[in-house]
Amino acid sequence: MAYWLMKSEPDVFSIDDLKRKKKEAWDGVRNFQARNYLRSMAVGDQVLFYHSSCAVPGIVGKAKVSKPAFPDPTQFNPDSDYYDPTSPPDNPRWSAVEVAFVSKLKAPLTLDELKTIEALSSMPLVKRGNRLSVMPVSSAEWAAIAARTAS
């Protein structure tokens, strides 16, 4: 069982959206490193849900992986923002997973706060200029975050 952190813009898809829908395909990832992380996920892996590009970026809830990686259908959909005409149908370039809602935090653990936690100092998340939208979380990092959150 592994831990992950996944970013989403709340204007596009928020923790409240996931809570309401229970499950959601996590598609649209178009970065090779993030894609490789998606492909290494297993059902039951735990996920920190992070809101990015918003007034108060931070961890807002938890989810878990409910389906392992499958070809991201949006890459073959010409009407999708994520359409990728260069992806070979017999060897799809992009993957998605399905995640299920677990909990919403009573209060977000803000990026400002995350930056002050020594145990998290090597996470790409807290590094300036970081753009990785899916990243692994170590058990020590998970524990440090869990110690500061209530759901």
Added chain:
DNA sequence: GCCAACGTTGGC
């Protein structure tokens, strides 16, 4: 809205 940082593309 701005801009720094980064990944990707494409010319050579």
Added chain:
DNA sequence: GCCAACGTTGGC
């Protein structure tokens, strides 16, 4: 295979 240009991410 290098690297400049470009587009995107994401904090502020």
